[in-house]
Amino acid sequence: xxxxxxxxxxxxTPLDPRVLAxxxxxxxxxxxxxxxxxxxxxxxxxxxxxxxxQVASLIGAxxxxxxxxxxxxxADNLALIGAVRAxxxxxxxxxxxxxxxxILETCRFLxxxxxxxxxxxxxxxxxxxxxxxxxxxxxxxxxVSVMAANNVVGTIQPIxxxxxxxxLHGVLFHTDxxxxxxxxxxxxxxxxxxxxxxxxxxxxxxxxxGALYVRKGVALSPIVFGGGQERGLRSATENVxxxxxxxxxxxxxxxxxxxxxxxxxxxxxxxxRDLSQRFPDxxxxxxxxxxxxxxxxxxxxxxxxxxxxxxxxxxxVGVAVSAGSACSAHHSxxxxxxxxxxxxxxxxxxxxxxxxxxxxxxxxxxxxxxEILPRAVATLxxxxxPRAPRHVVDQAPLAVV
Ligand SMILES: Cc1ncc(COP(=O)(O)O)c(C=O)c1O
Numbered sequence: 495x496x497x498x499x500x501x502x503x504x505x506x507t508p509l510d511p512r513v514l515a516x517x518x519x520x521x522x523x524x525x526x527x528x529x530x531x532x533x534x535x536x537x538x539x540x541x542x543x544x545x546x547x548q549v550a551s552l553i554g555a556x557x558x559x560x561x562x563x564x565x566x567x568x569a570d571n572l573a574l575i576g577a578v579r580a581x582x583x584x585x586x587x588x589x590x591x592x593x594x595x596x597i598l599e600t601c602r603f604l605x606x607x608x609x610x611x612x613x614x615x616x617x618x619x620x621x622x623x624x625x626x627x628x629x630x631x632x633x634x635x636x637x638v639s640v641m642a643a644n645n646v647v648g649t650i651q652p653i654x655x656x657x658x659x660x661x662l663h664g665v666l667f668h669t670d671x672x673x674x675x676x677x678x679x680x681x682x683x684x685x686x687x688x689x690x691x692x693x694x695x696x697x698x699x700x701x702x703x704g705a706l707y708v709r710k711g712v713a714l715s716p717i718v719f720g721g722g723q724e725r726g727l728r729s730a731t732e733n734v735x736x737x738x739x740x741x742x743x744x745x746x747x748x749x750x751x752x753x754x755x756x757x758x759x760x761x762x763x764x765x766x767r768d769l770s771q772r773f774p775d776x777x778x779x780x781x782x783x784x785x786x787x788x789x790x791x792x793x794x795x796x797x798x799x800x801x802x803x804x805x806x807x808x809x810x811v812g813v814a815v816s817a818g819s820a821c822s823a824h825h826s827x828x829x830x831x832x833x834x835x836x837x838x839x840x841x842x843x844x845x846x847x848x849x850x851x852x853x854x855x856x857x858x859x860x861x862x863x864x865e866i867l868p869r870a871v872a873t874l875x876x877x878x879x880p881r882a883p884r885h886v887v888d889q890a891p892l893a894v895v
Contacts, residue, residue, distance in 0.1 A: 498812045499859045503696075503852035504645050504673060504789060505816055509739070510698040510853065516742035517700065520735035528732050529723065538734045545741025549705050552744040553671075553690060554681035561706045561724045562737050566672035566693030567596040569706035570639075572717050572727065573668045573689040574600045577637045579715035584608035585636030590622045590651075591615055591835035593641050596691075597670055610634065618837045619781040620649030627656055637666040642674035642690075646832040646848065647780030648789030650678060657686045666712065672696055672704075676747030677755065677786055688712045694736065698853055699743030703736035750853075758788030758851045761860050765790055765849065768864050773871065779833065779846055788851030798845025800874045805847065807870045813863060816848045 500508065520541060526534030528542050546557040563569045574597065578585050587601055591613040601611045614626045622640055631638075638660045643650045657667040668689035671680055676697035682690055690707040694700055708714055708727070720729030747754075769776045769792060779791040793801070805817050829843035 496812060496862065498814060499855075499863055500814045501849045501851060501855070501863070502814045502816045504648075504786075504848060504850035506695045506701065507698045507852050508854060509700060510743060510746060512746060513699055513739045513742045517735045517739040520738050524734075526734075528734060529721065538732075541734060541738050542732055545737045545744075548741035548745040548748075549692065550707075552676065552680070552748045553692070553707055554683055555707050556710065558725075559682075559707055559710055561708055561727045562732060562740070563704040563706055563724075563728050564702060564730075564733070566670070566691050566696070566704040568717075568728075569691035569693070569704040570594070570596040570670055570672075571600050572706050572714065573691060574604065574637065574639060575717050576714035576727070577666055577668070577689070577712075578604055578609055579717075580713040581636045583636070584610070586610040586612065586632070586634040588612045588614065588627070588630045588635055588638045590640050592620060592644055592646070592832045593639070594645055594670060594672070596672075597639055597641070609636075614640070616836055619784075620644055620647045620779075620832070620836050621781060621784070622651055622656065624652070624655055624659055627659055631660065631663045631665060635663070635665045637668055637689075639668040639670065642669045642671040642680065643678070643786050643789075644780070644832065645673045646830060646846065647791045647836070648673075648785040648850075649781040650674065650784045650786065652784075653687065654685050661686055673786065676744065676751065677788070679751065682707055682709065689714075694740035694743055697743050697747045700736045700739040703733055703740045705740065754853060755787040758855075761851050761855065761857070762788055762790050762849075764860055765864065766792075769867075772868060779836075786850075788855075790849045790851075791846055793842060793845040793847065794871070794874075797874050798841050801845045801847050804870055804874055807873055808866070811866055811870065813866060816850070817846060 524537055526538040528535060528538040546560045550557045550560050563572060574587060587604060587609055589597055589601055605611050612630045614622050614630060616622055640651050640656050642653050653669050660667040666688045669687050670691045672691055672693045673696060674680060675692040688709045693704040714727060716727050718729050723729050723732060766778065773794060775795040776792050801817050805815060808815055829840045830846055833843035833846060
């Protein structure tokens, strides 16, 4: 009996046992409130400071530039709403057409309060062009926000170039690096970004903790009010264990980044090669080179509407993959907004399968997946099996694997 193969690390990652070990004491004995002045409080405070330094180090920031939040989503909200509020004007947010909902929905909210929103177009490989940014950089722009790497197609944006142009116009630049953090090198000073969002659960850390890098001197208003923790930018008693886990996860990711990126890119290329050889009707989504190391999104021409069935078939035989992003799973069967923005027609935009590899995936799993996939794909072309009791359908051809 094989164990399951998890290829959905863009949705979330398993907790690294080393991260769990670091969190352990703060889930039991070390329960102090970091704001308390006694020894219990001091211990918690020191642990948070260590984690702050670890997360800062991952992106080349100073520890005091890291604000812990409750998620990547919250970091994105704080960046955009915080910058607009601090400007004292409704202002203008420029973002890309393929951002995560954490940005797009925040923009939708800001629009209701009078903020102008511009969505930059992307090319068929998912890249934002510097020319379109230049055209959008009018005098009323408060902040530009472009994601470092896309969660659906894995394309990595030219953040350094985009941020540089934005800074030349004296405008703030934010990047949602939730998918990129710990997977590709990120240095806030080389990139020249003012704000950068991260989320621990995408880099083998715990869920429910994120961080916003806020460059020294950048004015931001809080969106959560209370006791003034996190330099007044994120009130609430800190989630100490989760923050400690985030720190440990960041330190491990930093240490292993180069070797891990090379290993995952090799796995990805192996799968891509195999796919194109065995399935001439398959095609890759996203940029062929500027993409996350372990990320592969593809479709099958003419079978777009059947990819939900393929996902279910793979799941039944023990392989977890995703159709688009986990966050859009509620809208399955609908065309992906990211693919539509990249210029695909509604039919093509319905059929995306995403494989996202991670730290605990092995060569043996890649081999087994490449054995399983053709059988799973073959079932797509078969007519639907006659109606039968559910357990029989569930054991259809793939169960032999
Ligand atoms: C690009 C991007 N931004 C933001 C988020 C939200 O992060 P969190 O799940 O920590 O709220 C995600 C999660 O999928 C993401 O992929």
